[in-house]
Amino acid sequence: MATTHGAIATPHHLATEAGEQAYHAGGTAVDAALAAAAVLTVVYPHNTSVGGDLVALIRDPKNTITCVNATGTAPAARSLEEMRARHGAKLPSKGPDTVTVPGSVRGWEELHRRGAALDWPDHFKAAVTYAADGFPVSGSLAAAFAAAPERLTKDTGAQRVFAPGGDFPGQGRTLVQERLARTLEQIAADGPGALYGGPVGAALAQGLRDLGCPMTTEDLAGYAARTVDALSAPLGDLRVYTSPPNTQGFALLRTVRALTALGLDGAPGRVPADVLARLFHDGTQVRDILLADPDFATGDVEHDGFDAVLERIRARAPRSAEPVAAPSLARGDTIGIAAADSHGWAVSLIQSVYGSFGAAVLEPTTGILLQNRGTGFSLDPASPNVLRPGKRPKHTLMPVLVTRGERLRWVNSTMGGHGQPQIHAQVLLGLMDGRSPQEAVDAPRFVVGPRRPGDPSDTVHHEADVARGTVQQLADDGFPVREVPSRTEFLGHFNVVSVDEDGTLGAGSDPRSDGSAAVVAPASPTSR
Secondary structure, eight states, rough: OOOOOEEEEBBBBBHHHHHHHHHTTTOHHHHHHHHHHHHHHHTTTTTTTTSSSEEEEOOOOOOOOEEEEEOOOOOOOOHHHHHHHHOOOOOOOGGGGGOOOOHHHHHHHHHHHHHOOOOGGGGGGGHHHHHHHHHEHHHHHHHHHHTTOOOHHOOHHHHHOOOTTOOOOOOOOOOOOOHHHHHHHHHHHHOHHHHHHHHHHHHHHHHHTTOOOOOOOOHHHTTEEEEEEOOEEEEEEEEEEEEEETTTTTHHHHHHHHHHHOOOOOOGGOOHHHHHHHHHHHHHHHHHHHHHTTTTOOOTTTTTTHHHHHHHHTOOOOOSOOSSSSOOOOOOOEEEEEEEETTSSSEEEEEEEEEETTTTTEEETTEEEEOOOOGGGGTTSTTTTBOOTOOOOOOOOOOOOEEEETTEEEEEEOOOOOGHHHHHHHHHHHHHHHHHHHHHHHSHHHHSSSSSTTTOOOOOOOOTTSSSHHHHHHHHOOEEEEETTOOOOGGGGEEEEEEEETEEEEEETTTTTTTTEEEEOOOGGOOO
């Protein structure tokens, strides 16, 4: 097949290369994103896994934009009463009690069904090779190993895979994951059913039960990704699309609608930092109080308190010195992929294990590392986000696409935990102000939210190279400001693909990651 003209940006160069290979094989942006996603489950295990979740936006050539929600549910045998008796008011951050049903592979299946040109096994070739033969440990993964939680060092499966000689590998050393390679080969050969009800799933469920997690083959066999309409809002002559609850995409759209209501949608380079910070804090507060699985709870996260926030900003009213909601720590270990092609396909794909190395539970027979997304549930019976069997926890993953009229303009994706909507807003404003994709992701950022226990919920962490005037503006409005190193992973791995009016593709990958961006062009007739 002829090479597809496409672009891709990911947080690891090996994943980007897998996406490029998919384009060279004649694949669409969907194929490129899937090949990259599979590789990332191997080379970035601190951030994503076959045992994690996925949320994606997919755009077809007719400009139909659909959200694929492959966020996992609590096992059917998970009991609120048992968890409260065991843990008190709050779930732990690691361990078998935080594991939810993995959704990523079902998400891949849905994306493949909707827009892939290549065969299902083609997506796994590079991933299987890197798992079986090994790959050089990247800087981000080496740093995660160096800071590995105590739980990871005590998990037998994780110890055997990640530190077989007793020590975790440093940057540049080779990491091999033989059992994960076999698992990926089975999923490639037999399809997603190998995990969801098949032999891989049976082995995974048995291994998890041996570790104290009540997940069953029935939980896996009964799991399906959901396709829903994307949420969207106008911003100037653009329209911003993202994912609905149970994800936090609404928080970005609250900021977008507020900028429009305040008359700032036409001046992206002149939005006051303190206005942005107020909007960011508002979205965080609403998320922490109201966001939940809409199948189990209803809450108007898009509009609750919105008008009052606008009035306080217009009046420059003093902010409350003691924010109402209990702060939730800014966290999240995630990957974001951006891909688009000249045929009109585009994908913003986000995968995650939530905390670094997820639950720190690696099931030894399958080599699958499990996510700890279940720790996002509340154990408060009055909370909309209270733990229930079969329920999805509130979720940080939120893909983004931006159009101008019927034309795609940008495909955006990021990690960054609870800071994702804030990072999206800042990079989007930079793109609107004329920055190239690479310039926009390079630019310094700040995030409103706690980083450590005891931080106020309105704490602003800003990179060291944020303009002094911006920092002063935030401090003058009463935000506690704290400096973090420039280009820190804490402020996300952002990836962008752009489509200019004439169809020219561009891409930018975040220097805060180990990633790269690439534009693949078909060979010209004279070069053949």
